[in-house]
Amino acid sequence: MIFFPAIDIKDGQCVRLLYGEMDKATVFGDNPAFQGKEFVNSGAQWLHMVDLNGAFSGKSVNTAAIREVIKKIDIPVQLGGGIRTMDDIEGWLDKGITRVILGTVAVRDPELVIEACRKFPHQIALGIDSKNGFVAVEGWAEVSKMNAIDLAKRFEDAGAAVIIATDIARDGAMQGPNIEHTLEMANAVSTPVIASGGVSSMEDIRALKKVGEGLLEGVISGRAIYDGAIDVKSAQAILSARS
Numbered sequence: 001m002i003f004f005p006a007i008d009i010k011d012g013q014c015v016r017l018l019y020g021e022m023d024k025a026t027v028f029g030d031n032p033a034f035q036g037k038e039f040v041n042s043g044a045q046w047l048h049m050v051d052l053n054g055a056f057s058g059k060s061v062n063t064a065a066i067r068e069v070i071k072k073i074d075i076p077v078q079l080g081g082g083i084r085t086m087d088d089i090e091g092w093l094d095k096g097i098t099r100v101i102l103g104t105v106a107v108r109d110p111e112l113v114i115e116a117c118r119k120f121p122h123q124i125a126l127g128i129d130s131k132n133g134f135v136a137v138e139g140w141a142e143v144s145k146m147n148a149i150d151l152a153k154r155f156e157d158a159g160a161a162v163i164i165a166t167d168i169a170r171d172g173a174m175q176g177p178n179i180e181h182t183l184e185m186a187n188a189v190s191t192p193v194i195a196s197g198g199v200s201s202m203e204d205i206r207a208l209k210k211v212g213e214g215l216l217e218g219v220i221s222g223r224a225i226y227d228g229a230i231d232v233k234s235a236q237a238i239l240s241a242r243s
Contacts, residue, residue, distance in 0.1 A: 001209060001239035004048040004078070004194065005039040005232050006222030007032050007069070009062040011053065016223040025052075028226040033068040039225075040073045043233035047077045048164075048196075048220050050101075054082025058104075060092075070096040080127050080164075084108075089116050093123060099161055103127035104137040106151065107144055117159040124159075126191070128152055129166040133181070136168055148181075152189045162217050163189065166196040176204050177219075179211060192217035200224040205235045 007014055014029040029035050036047055049069065053061035059082045060066075070077060079092055080101030089100050099122075106113050106126055117124045129136045130148035137144055152163055165185045167178035177198040186193040195208055199221040208219050219239060224230040 001212065001216055002046050002194075002218035003044070003205070003232065003236040003239050004046050004218055004220040005042075005044050005225055006048040006050070006196075006220050007035055007039075008050045008052050008222060009065050012062055012065045014226075015052070016226065017052065026223070028223075032062075032065045033072040036069040036073045039232055040075055042231070043236050045075060045236060046218070047073065047075055048222075049077055049079045049081075051079070051081030055080070055103075056082075058082055058084055060088065067095060078125055078164075080125075086112065086116060086119075089120065089124070093120060099123050099125050101125045101127040101164060103129060106155065107135055107137050107146055110154065113155060113160075114158045117155075121159060122161045124161060125194075126152070126155055126160045126163045127166070128163055128185070129168050130181070131168050149185055149188050152185050152191070156189050156191065160191050162192045162194050164194045164196050164220065166220075168197060176200060177208065179207065182208075183211060183215070186212070186215045194218045194220060196220040199230070201229050202231070202234065202238070205230065205238050209238055209241075 009032050013027050014032050014035050015025040015027050017025050051062045076098035078099035079097045084105045092100050102113050128148050131143050135144045135146040135148050135151050165182050175198050182195045194217045221230050
């Protein structure tokens with residue numbers, strides 16, 4: 001399993017939101033590239049990034065900051081937030097992003113997601129963000145009537161590299177992940193699943209390792225790293241250890 005430290009970018013700064021609300025942002029640094037390098041030096045194997053302004057506006061906003069991160073680090077990066085067209089996808093892959101995360105567009109334009117998965121094998125991730133089991137879109141500003149598990153099943157044969165399953169009721173709240181929901185999704189589809197939202201302690205890492213071994217692709221955490229509750233190197237060591 002892989003540990004993915006997260007950098008969420010709002011107005012060029014590293015922030016974490018509470019429950020995905022833009023007006024509840026805590027700033028943890030004004031240099032995302034420096035933070036990315038710090039994660040690399042701490043032993044990160046992958047980096048998870050989100051353009052928060054992009055997620056809400058529907059188009060990439062923090063392009064300059066993201067490109068600077070890509071220049072400074074030498075590990076794979078997965079990026080989400082405001083990526084809604086084939087041109088957007090191709091543009092970010094050309095800029096050096098390893099894997100593009102598609103979220104809102106999976107609900108709005110599923111055919112585009114299927115086409116992208118076929119055109120760019122192993123480079124498309126589905127970001128399925130949910131609240132009370134239902135998919136949230138437009139930067140989590142709107143909760144749809146689509147069941148998250150049903151959405152995952154809809155793309156079962158599309159060829160997505162991974163599904164990133166985020167419970168937004170847990171995100172940034174330091175209350176622990178929704179393990180039940182994550183495992184339900186992982187058991188419902190053959191596409192590998194990454195756990196996200198609420199991962200706030202080393203104990204959470206151990207718990208996800210225990211129940212997710214052979215089932216989960218990895219774990220994402222952000223705020224807990226900045227707060228010192230999770231150590232990147234130790235988290236990766238736990239997830240990498242053989243059972």
